[in-house]
Amino acid sequence: MANFIDFTAQYADLVPARPIEHLGNTDLSFGGRIEPPLKIHEDGGEQGCGGKVWAAGELLCEYLIDKSDSDGFLSLSSQTLKAKGLYTNILELGSGTGLVGICAGFLARSRNIQARISTTDIDNLIELMSTNTKLNGLEKFVFPETLMWGEPLNPKFEADASNNIDLVLAADCVYLEAAFLLLEKTLLDLTEGEHPPTVLMSYTKRRKADKVFFRHIRKHFEVITVTDFDRYEHYKLKRTHLFHLVRLQ
Numbered sequence: 001m002a003n004f005i006d007f008t009a010q011y012a013d014l015v016p017a018r019p020i021e022h023l024g025n026t027d028l029s030f031g032g033r034i035e036p037p038l039k040i041h042e043d044g045g046e047q048g049c050g051g052k053v054w055a056a057g058e059l060l061c062e063y064l065i066d067k068s069d070s071d072g073f074l075s076l077s078s079q080t081l082k083a084k085g086l087y088t089n090i091l092e093l094g095s096g097t098g099l100v101g102i103c104a105g106f107l108a109r110s111r112n113i114q115a116r117i118s119t120t121d122i123d124n125l126i127e128l129m130s131t132n133t134k135l136n137g138l139e140k141f142v143f144p145e146t147l148m149w150g151e152p153l154n155p156k157f158e159a160d161a162s163n164n165i166d167l168v169l170a171a172d173c174v175y176l177e178a179a180f181l182l183l184e185k186t187l188l189d190l191t192e193g194e195h196p197p198t199v200l201m202s203y204t205k206r207r208k209a210d211k212v213f214f215r216h217i218r219k220h221f222e223v224i225t226v227t228d229f230d231r232y233e234h235y236k237l238k239r240t241h242l243f244h245l246v247r248l249q
């Protein structure tokens with residue numbers, strides 16, 4: 001782990017520092033659509049860039065909220081996503097504070113749906129994700145655990161596992177060139193098999209080098225830009241986008 005921290009520290013300046021908007025405990029209501037607002041503790045970047053909430057994470061929360069109505073939970077029946085019914089077994093990659101998974105857990109709980117959401121990241125962020133899960137009282141829905149990109153996948157996350165993952169979420173995970181191949185391997189491992197999960201990836205455009213990641217994954221995934229959500233224009237101005245990745249067979 002020490003090596004990984006050295007490795008990320010070396011590249012820390014690749015994610016331009018976000019102004020500290022909400023260091024400490026923040027309430028996030030997404031325009032009053034989540035009540036009571038989600039509580040997220042941010043560590044100001046103590047454990048790397050994951051200790052803060054990023055615009056791409058907020059976008060993904062807004063999308064999940066948009067696609068959940070009073071009795072439906074994430075029935076993503078938009079033009080770009082095939083209606084697959086409900087998504088109840090969810091995995092988030094590079095969760096950082098855990099915000100996106102916690103938002104999914106909140107939506108499931110408020111609709112009485114027994115979803116299981118695994119929020120994952122490097123070891124050092126498990127404590128922060130657990131704190132935030134507890135702050136929102138979502139311990140029965142959200143389960144923080146370590147998942148290092150590029151490492152062999154825990155068999156329970158494999159696409160052909162008995163209780164397979166049906167939705168993978170990734171917010172702002174394309175930012176570190178040295179990790180592109182690791183992230184690509186994990187995305188491939190997660191979508192191996194006959195019934196690959198839906199993959200939703202939000203992304204903030206910062207560097208030209210990011211093109212290398214997308215050029216690589218286009219060999220294995222159709223990358224569909226998702227535009228059918230309320231604040232699409234708002235996030236576009238922040239160079240923040242949402243993609244649906246469909247594994248090519």
Ligand SMILES: C[S@@+](CC[C@H](N)C(=O)[O-])C[C@H]1O[C@@H](n2cnc3c(N)ncnc32)[C@H](O)[C@@H]1O
Nearest residue numbers: 049050053054057094095096122148149171172
């Ligand atoms: C820019 S932050 C995004 C955090 C959060 N998803 C958000 O949008 O607010 C990128 C996240 O990816 C995680 N990450 C980077 N490299 C990783 C790796 N090799 N394995 C697992 N997670 C990694 C970082 O620890 C960090 O939490």
